[in-house]
Amino acid sequence: MATETKVIPHTFPFKMQGDYLSAGRTNTDLARSGALWLSLKINAEGGENAVHAHSRETHSFVVLEGECSFFDEKDEETKVTQYEGIMIPKGAFYRYLNTGKSNLVLLRIGSKIEDAQMEETRFKPDGAPIPAYTPENHHVEGVPIPGQVWGAK
Numbered sequence: 702m703a704t705e706t707k708v709i710p711h712t713f714p715f716k717m718q719g720d721y722l723s724a725g726r727t728n729t730d731l732a733r734s735g736a737l738w739l740s741l742k743i744n745a746e747g748g749e750n751a752v753h754a755h756s757r758e759t760h761s762f763v764v765l766e767g768e769c770s771f772f773d774e775k776d777e778e779t780k781v782t783q784y785e786g787i788m789i790p791k792g793a794f795y796r797y798l799n800t801g802k803s804n805l806v807l808l809r810i811g812s813k814i815e816d817a818q819m820e821e822t823r824f825k826p827d828g829a830p831i832p833a834y835t836p837e838n839h840h841v842e843g844v845p846i847p848g849q850v851w852g853a854k
Contacts, residue, residue: 710734717765718852719743720845721804727843728809728833736813743843743851744769744805748797750839753831757822759791760811766851767805771797774826794826806851 715732722745731739742762752774762771763786771779771787774794781787789795791814799805825831834840 715739716853717741717808718850718854719806720843721745721849721851722843723846725841725843738811738813740809740811741852742805742807742809744799744807745843746799747839747841748799748805749833750796750798751825751831751837752794752796753823753825753838754792754794755789755822756791756824757814758811759789759814760809761786761788762797763808763810765806765808767799767801767803769797769805769807770800771795804851 713732717731719727719729719741720743722743724745726742726744726747729741729743731741733739748769752772762769762781764781764783766783768780768782771781772795773779779787780800823831823833831838
């Protein structure tokens with residue numbers, strides 16, 4: 702009879718750090734473990750401008766610096782400022798914009814839900830997929846400001 706080797710999980714540290722931007726936006730993975738992950742999003746302007754939902758994920762955004770507005774599929778606005786957040790359940794439609802006068806820094810916490818069989822997990826209200834890093838989602842590559850860093854040193 703074969704013996705099973707038990708894998709023991711271990712803790713691991715991460716740092717929240719990213720470049721301030723003169724234009725565009727960045728998304729930096731901070732930590733991942735199974736069904737949970739954290740990422741740091743920095744927006745000089747804009748945001749995730751196309752209304753979309755996620756079929757296999759519940760997630761939340763916490764504003765670490767700046768302010769933003771989240772909009773649902775009816776274009777109803779919810780303002781979120783520093784140290785405030787918003788919960789976005791699986792299937793809830795939203796978009797967000799940096800509405801402050803400086804860079805927007807967000808902590809994004811995601812939790813995978815395994816109950817959908819779709820390849821693309823982001824979709825528009827009409828059901829069509831909408832990948833994150835596309836012109837349709839108004840994606841603009843981040844342009845770092847040399848020597849200006851947010852977060853851990």
